Amino acid sequence: GESVGLHLPTLSVQEGDNSIINCAYSNSASDYFIWYKQESGKGPQFIIDIRSNMDKRQGQRVTVLLNKTVKHLSLQIAATQPGDSAVYFCAEIESGSARQLTFGSGTQLTVLP
Amino acid sequence: DSGVTQTPKHLITATGQRVTLRCSPRSGDLSVYWYQQSLDQGLQFLIQYYNGEERAKGNILERFSAQQFPDLHSELNLSSLELGDSALYFCASSLRGETNTEAFFGQGTRLTVV
Numbered sequence: 001g002e003s004v005g006l007h008l009p010t011l012s013v014q015e016g017d018n019s020i021i022n023c024a025y026s027n028s029a030s031d032y033f034i035w036y037k038q039e040s041g042k043g044p045q046f047i048i049d050i051r052s053n054m055d056k057r058q059g060q061r062v063t064v065l066l067n068k069t070v071k072h073l074s075l076q077i078a079a080t081q082p083g084d085s086a087v088y089f090c091a092e093i094e095s096g097s098a099r100q101l102t103f104g105s106g107t108q109l110t111v112l113p
Numbered sequence: 114d115s116g117v118t119q120t121p122k123h124l125i126t127a128t129g130q131r132v133t134l135r136c137s138p139r140s141g142d143l144s145v146y147w148y149q150q151s152l153d154q155g156l157q158f159l160i161q162y163y164n165g166e167e168r169a170k171g172n173i174l175e176r177f178s179a180q181q182f183p184d185l186h187s188e189l190n191l192s193s194l195e196l197g198d199s200a201l202y203f204c205a206s207s208l209r210g211e212t213n214t215e216a217f218f219g220q221g222t223r224l225t226v227v
Contacts, residue, residue, distance in 0.1 A: 036218075043115065043203050043218030044156070089156065100146075100169055101216070103156035 008087060010108045019077040021107045023090035026071065030092035034101070035064060035075045039086045047075070047088075077109075085111045116140065117219035119204050125225045131192040134222045138185055138206030144168070145187040146207075146216060147179055151200035162187055194226045 013019045025033070031052040036044035050057045050064045050073075057064050063076040073090050087108050091101040116139035126132055138145050147159040149172075158171035162181035173179075176194075181187045191198060201223055205216040 041220070043117070043205070043220050045115070045218065046215050049215075091156075100158045100161065100171060101156075102158070105155050 008106050008108045010110065012110045012112055013080050014112050015082060016079055019075075019080045019084070019109060019111075021075045021077075021088045021109060023073040023075075023104050023107075024071060025073060025090070025092050025104070027092060027094055027102070028068075028071065029094045029096070030102075031095040032093040033064070033066060033073050034091045034093075035062075035073075036089045036091060036103075037084075037086045038089065038106070044089060080109075080111050082111050082113070085109055115217040115219060117204055117206050117217050119202075119219035119222050121222060122220065123223045123225075125227060126194060128194055128196060128226055130194050130226075131190065132194065132224065134189040134191070134202050134204075134224075136187045136189070136204030136206075136219060138187070138204075139217055142206035142208050142217075143185065144207045144209060144216075145181055145185070146205040147173075147187070147189050148203040148205065148218075149200050150203060150221070151197075154200075156203070159189070191224070196226050199224055199226045 034049040035047040037047050038044045048059045048064050055066050061078045065074045087106045089106045090104045118137040120135045143164045146161045149157045159173040160179050161169040165181050176192050179189045201221045203221045205218045207216040
């Protein structure tokens, strides 16, 4: 399959455990954040987003936490499943007219049976 | 399936050549974005079109150009190709012109320059 091949941070978790993927962002002007999942051979897939006026948002099995003080974002996946194995990217959008996505370097999540 | 279609899926070409990558956005989406995903740079925004007009430019080389046609499909033209242009090229689309609405990505075109 397609592999980004970057020297990515990796996270291995046992099936059924919870996963926490972290992301540090640098632009204090960013006001919107998105987590994407990229499976091998596929394009990035939207998972969940959060605006800067929130510190937590929950979806189905996923929770995103935002700490603006330390410019940190995390994605929590509950009861991790084999299908969750992928590269996870955080992306930020700076407030203003351009509003383009700036992606982080990604984390490779591997779910162990 | 995101609804965004990219062709071709794979492309192998020689240095100095020119290629065209094609993207059909999701039905109803007016905005198209092009991204490059390379081994050492991650996902980099190249350019955005909205309803046929260029909306924003990112780290796009002068050797690269794009356009969006009246039927909203888009093409990314890469010329005078170099080995370092080898990468995955993704197209994404969204309904409006701002990516703070959910953008859907295609499966990408893998370009290999030899």
